[in-house]
Amino acid sequence: MIEHIERLLKSRIGLDAESIGRSVIQRAVRQRMAALEQSALEDYWTTLGGSPREQQALVEAVVVPETWFFRYPESFNALASLAVERLVQLAGSRPLRLISLPCSSGEEPYSIAMTLLDAGLLPAQFHIDALDVSDKVLEQARRGLYGRNSFRGEQLAFRQRHFQQQADGYLLDTRVRDCVSLRTGNLLDPALFAGEAPYDFIFCRNLLIYFDRLTQVRVLEALKRQLQEGGTLFIGPAEASLASQSGLQAIGRQQTFAFRVAPPRPAPAPVPRPSTPPLRQAPLPAPRPSVAVRQRPSPAVQAPVVPASQARDIWQEVAALANAGRSDEARQRCERHLQAQGPSAEGYYWLGLLSDVQGNGEQACAYYRKAIYLDPQHPEALTHLAAHLQAQGDTNAAQRLYRRAQNTEVGKRD
Numbered sequence: 402m403i404e405h406i407e408r409l410l411k412s413r414i415g416l417d418a419e420s421i422g423r424s425v426i427q428r429a430v431r432q433r434m435a436a437l438e439q440s441a442l443e444d445y446w447t448t449l450g451g452s453p454r455e456q457q458a459l460v461e462a463v464v465v466p467e468t469w470f471f472r473y474p475e476s477f478n479a480l481a482s483l484a485v486e487r488l489v490q491l492a493g494s495r496p497l498r499l500i501s502l503p504c505s506s507g508e509e510p511y512s513i514a515m516t517l518l519d520a521g522l523l524p525a526q527f528h529i530d531a532l533d534v535s536d537k538v539l540e541q542a543r544r545g546l547y548g549r550n551s552f553r554g555e556q557l558a559f560r561q562r563h564f565q566q567q568a569d570g571y572l573l574d575t576r577v578r579d580c581v582s583l584r585t586g587n588l589l590d591p592a593l594f595a596g597e598a599p600y601d602f603i604f605c606r607n608l609l610i611y612f613d614r615l616t617q618v619r620v621l622e623a624l625k626r627q628l629q630e631g632g633t634l635f636i637g638p639a640e641a642s643l644a645s646q647s648g649l650q651a652i653g654r655q656q657t658f659a660f661r662v663a664p665p666r667p668a669p670a671p672v673p674r675p676s677t678p679p680l681r682q683a684p685l686p687a688p689r690p691s692v693a694v695r696q697r698p699s700p701a702v703q704a705p706v707v708p709a710s711q712a713r714d715i716w717q718e719v720a721a722l723a724n725a726g727r728s729d730e731a732r733q734r735c736e737r738h739l740q741a742q743g744p745s746a747e748g749y750y751w752l753g754l755l756s757d758v759q760g761n762g763e764q765a766c767a768y769y770r771k772a773i774y775l776d777p778q779h780p781e782a783l784t785h786l787a788a789h790l791q792a793q794g795d796t797n798a799a800q801r802l803y804r805r806a807q808n809t810e811v812g813k814r815d
Contacts, residue, residue: 504531507542532586607637746776
């Protein structure tokens with residue numbers, strides 16, 4: 402019966418049960434059964450199938466939001482300068498259009514609003530939409546009252562500028578809240594953007610990782626269609642390879658996880674036909690391998706192979722810790738796995754990703770290179786290293802890595 406509920410969640414919000422762990426769904430089902438005073442799973446399934454309200458309640462029990470103000474601060478630093486540049490390009494023809502989805506309890510869209518106000522923009526110069534499938538978290542966002550868990554890190558000067566301290570938390574100023582339009586919306590609804598003008602900036606972070614591959618492609622295509630020409634899509638750190646495989650290109654600013662639609666490749670120039678057939682040359686002898694070529698470790702000294710299902714559980718655990726903001730714990734989990742099982746491309750990739758999140762780009766690149774050494778076709782490591790090289794100005798090397806990542810994905814599909 403639980404499999405039927407998993408399929409319902411997948412059809413409604415695109416949730417891949419394996420991405421969050423089936424235990425999370427089972428716990429949410431037990432929570433809703435207790436709330437309805439039902440003890441039999443079959444009875445709950447009957448209730449669920451006939452009640453859109455209960456389906457929404459289950460979605461809200463499963464989707465536990467983990468967010469805080471100015472998460473990934475480099476993204477907001479980039480937004481401030483990109484928004485000013487975009488306004489200059491528009492020359493007053495219209496306001497900037499931005500959207501945050503899913504917006505959860507409002508920390509992200511309100512961070513966008515504070516960023517633009519602090520950059521000197523007037524409220525009339527931009528409009529922010531914020532969508533989420535959960536009515537419960539949207540109601541929290543409308544109240545604008547936040548506890549200490551929504552404020553993390555040491556850079557909290559924005560709290561003094563935009564919040565009033567209350568007995569039970571911090572109340573966001575009306576001026577900021579009025580910049581954001583909150584409403585219920587589901588990215589899987591084909592009519593979601595019907596009649597909506599495209600956006601200059603889209604924030605859709607840490608959502609795609611919960612979808613299966615087909616849903617990821619579907620959502621990314623919808624987001625690309627909804628971007629203005631030259632618009633920017635901000636995604637989560639673990640989603641960069643998905644973006645590059647979907648025809649998006651990193652903007653070249655480290656730790657921003659910002660992408661734009663890649664320009665079309667120019668058609669190859671026609672090769673002129675020679676007037677006379679070229680002379681056939683004898684094939685050159687194959688070069689002898691250099692003694693300096695690095696060899697992979699011999700199978701005889703490699704660590705025991707971890708079963709695929711167990712390895713998948715490990716990286717799901719690391720992803721859950723990272724997305725909850727517990728980067729140090731995620732790093733420790735990776736390091737323990739590497740110490741116990743030996744070198745692993747996936748382990749080094751995650752250490753690189755965690756280094757990126759913590760702002761250590763040099764260390765991140767070193768880990769990505771280790772991952773690529775162990776697995777030359779690791780698409781995520783290739784993509785993240787390419788973004789760093791592009792930010793450093795090495796465009797040719799970055800493009801080579803992007804092509805390798807894209808070719809790897811094509812090969813998997815074939």
